[in-house]
Amino acid sequence: MKKIIFTVCFLLFSVGVMAQDLQPAEENSLAQEIQQRFASVQTLSASFTQEKHMSLLEQPVTSAGYFAFSKDPAKIRWEYTEPFQNGFLMSEGKTFRLEEGIKKPVKNAMSSHIAAQMMMWLSFDLTELSKNYEVEYFERGVMLYPKGKITVLQKITAWFSTENPQALEKIRLDEPGGDYTLLRFLNPQINQPLKKELFQ
Numbered sequence: 318m319k320k321i322i323f324t325v326c327f328l329l330f331s332v333g334v335m336a337q338d339l340q341p342a343e344e345n346s347l348a349q350e351i352q353q354r355f356a357s358v359q360t361l362s363a364s365f366t367q368e369k370h371m372s373l374l375e376q377p378v379t380s381a382g383y384f385a386f387s388k389d390p391a392k393i394r395w396e397y398t399e400p401f402q403n404g405f406l407m408s409e410g411k412t413f414r415l416e417e418g419i420k421k422p423v424k425n426a427m428s429s430h431i432a433a434q435m436m437m438w439l440s441f442d443l444t445e446l447s448k449n450y451e452v453e454y455f456e457r458g459v460m461l462y463p464k465g466k467i468t469v470l471q472k473i474t475a476w477f478s479t480e481n482p483q484a485l486e487k488i489r490l491d492e493p494g495g496d497y498t499l500l501r502f503l504n505p506q507i508n509q510p511l512k513k514e515l516f517q
Contacts, residue, residue, distance in 0.1 A: 347454055348443050355441040358483050361386045363505040367397075371496045385515045386439040392516045393435055407436075408516040441475075441485065458485075468493075483507050 362385040368377040382397040382404065396404035396415055404415040405423070413420035437445045443452065443459075450461035450473070458476040471491045478486040484505035490498045 344452075344454060348447075348452070351441070351459075352443050354482055357508075358440060359388050359508050360511050361439055361484065361505060361507055362509065362511060363484070364503040366501045366503070368499045369496075370499070372494070377499075384439070385511050386436070387511060387516070388440055391436055393439065394515050395435060406516065438475075438485075438488070478502070478505065481505055481507065 362383065364383045365381065367380045367382075369379075370377045380397050380401075381399040382395070384393065384395045386393045390409070392408045394404070394406045394415075396402070396406075402415075402417045406413040406415055406420055412423045414423050415421075446452070446461060450463055453460045453462070457479070458474065461473040461475070463470055463473075469492065471493045473491070474489045476486045476488075478484040484507065485502055487502065488500045490500075
């Protein structure tokens with residue numbers, strides 16, 4: 318079980334809703350509005366729950382945790398607290414694996430790439446995201462389709478929070494085989510001071 322959750326953690330960041338039929342000018346206007354909305358986010362923290370739905374299992378694999386993100390300088394801590402304690406930390410250009418609160422250096426380039434992808438997600442930088450994904454818009458969010466033939470994800474759907482337009486409410490990551498992961502974000506805190514200890 319622990320291996321499954323740890324694998325999912327890295328799968329998530331290696332990268333029933335109908336899209337609106339928008340004209341290019343409307344898409345550009347909406348993209349700019351979203352970009353401006355998230356541009357002012359300097360720090361972000363929230364709790365989250367995760368459901369990993371797999372065809373081989375009758376019930377989803379569930380976990381929970383929290384994250385903290387700082388845009389400048391770029392730092393992120395993503396940590397699962399239930400049912401196991403693990404995750405990753407990126408600070409000062411270095412990436413670490415977290416195991417029961419203990420950080421271990423990671424030299425793998427893929428791990429750094431995953432952390433960088435997570436940075437784009439939490440800041441919701443559409444300019445950067447559009448380099449790797451085709452973007453479609455719907456009333457409460459966006460759908461992203463990875464560019465390229467080889468990918469572990471088929472589609473990513475992100476819903477904006479109805480209570481805080483500078484935060485995401487949930488993300489669904491669909492895999493080619495039909496399995497998917499659903500992340501829900503709880504009580505997001507925007508531009509609040511973050512403890513230095515989180516990134517040390």
